[in-house]
Amino acid sequence: MNFGIELLDSVTHNNIELVAVQGAKIRANSAILSLNSPVIHHMTTTLELLTIDMEEFSEQSVRYFVEAAYTGKLPAVSGEMFRDLNKIAHAFKVSWLQISCFQMFSEFTDGIPDILPPYQDLLFVFEEAAYVLSKLKERNFLEVALGKIATSNSKQMFIGKYLAGIETLSDYHLDMVVELAGAEVDLILLPLREQFVKQLGVDKTVISNECKYLLEHCQLSLCSRYSPDLFQQLFDFLEKLAEESTEDMKWVLQLHRKSASKFEVAQCAPAVLDENSNKNEKDDLEKTTDSPKPKNSCKTQ
Numbered sequence: 001m002n003f004g005i006e007l008l009d010s011v012t013h014n015n016i017e018l019v020a021v022q023g024a025k026i027r028a029n030s031a032i033l034s035l036n037s038p039v040i041h042h043m044t045t046t047l048e049l050l051t052i053d054m055e056e057f058s059e060q061s062v063r064y065f066v067e068a069a070y071t072g073k074l075p076a077v078s079g080e081m082f083r084d085l086n087k088i089a090h091a092f093k094v095s096w097l098q099i100s101c102f103q104m105f106s107e108f109t110d111g112i113p114d115i116l117p118p119y120q121d122l123l124f125v126f127e128e129a130a131y132v133l134s135k136l137k138e139r140n141f142l143e144v145a146l147g148k149i150a151t152s153n154s155k156q157m158f159i160g161k162y163l164a165g166i167e168t169l170s171d172y173h174l175d176m177v178v179e180l181a182g183a184e185v186d187l188i189l190l191p192l193r194e195q196f197v198k199q200l201g202v203d204k205t206v207i208s209n210e211c212k213y214l215l216e217h218c219q220l221s222l223c224s225r226y227s228p229d230l231f232q233q234l235f236d237f238l239e240k241l242a243e244e245s246t247e248d249m250k251w252v253l254q255l256h257r258k259s260a261s262k263f264e265v266a267q268c269a270p271a272v273l274d275e276n277s278n279k280n281e282k283d284d285l286e287k288t289t290d291s292p293k294p295k296n297s298c299k300t301q
Contacts (some may be wrong), residue, residue, distance in 0.1 A: 024059035027065045036069040037092040074100040114152040134172040161192045167208045185219045196237035205241045220259040
């Protein structure tokens with residue numbers, strides 16, 4: 001498909017201006033852009049605008065967008081330009097371009113080798129998925145990214161490296177790490193433990209908000225059950241880090257109580273079910289013996 005891309009420089013054919021960052025102007029034909037975008041169609045037909053504000057995008061990304069609108073094809077672009085094009089596609093509701101961006105992302109992700117995948121490639125797809133989730137509120141990129149990291153058996157490597165910069169991560173990023181780790185909570189706790197060890201030699205240590213968020217939202221109770229030694233080590237470090245802060249110490253104690261209690265409830269549940277299911281047998285037994293009725297207990301020792 002070609003709507004006359006060779007005419008992009010024509011003053012006669014191009015009747016509107018797209019204003020990119022720093023006031024850069026790109027001329028285009030309103031009818032062609034309107035065929036691609038209902039948003040631009042409304043701006044040019046109903047509002048009769050001759051100038052469209054696209055100042056949050058670079059000049060090159062806007063030129064790529066116009067090229068795509070004229071050819072019906074997604075240009076081969078770099079990572080940064082890809083993000084801008086995907087955002088433009090959503091901002092101006094260009095449905096076919098949204099689909100093409102997702103297909104390009106999926107194809108790139110599929111091309112990452114499953115054996116010894118480069119961390120930078122995994123980081124790119126993870127960050128793009130985080131951006132789409134936080135800004136565009138869509139999970140399709142996330143599912144592709146997490147699927148690749150999981151199928152390439154790279155979760156431990158990726159999470160370990162990624163959490164090295166935990167202080168720069170948003171809640172969206174941390175939620176994605178939690179989702180990636182799933183029940184393998186040790187993949188989160190081991191890197192955190194290493195960071196806590198390094199922190200202990202620093203004066204006025206504090207527990208960062210990012211660490212708190214991560215520990216509050218991961219399945220910490222599973223560690224209490226399946227890796228009790230790691231669980232105890234983690235809280236030993238947390239208590240040392242919280243020694244100079246009453247607020248932090250209170251948080252550590254609450255987190256320990258919450259995580260341990262979830263495990264204890266899980267332990268007690270089968271006993272409660274068993275007690276209910278065998279109530280009649282116990283009643284019959286009490287009628288034939290003078291011995292006191294045994295009691296199940298879920299108290300913490």
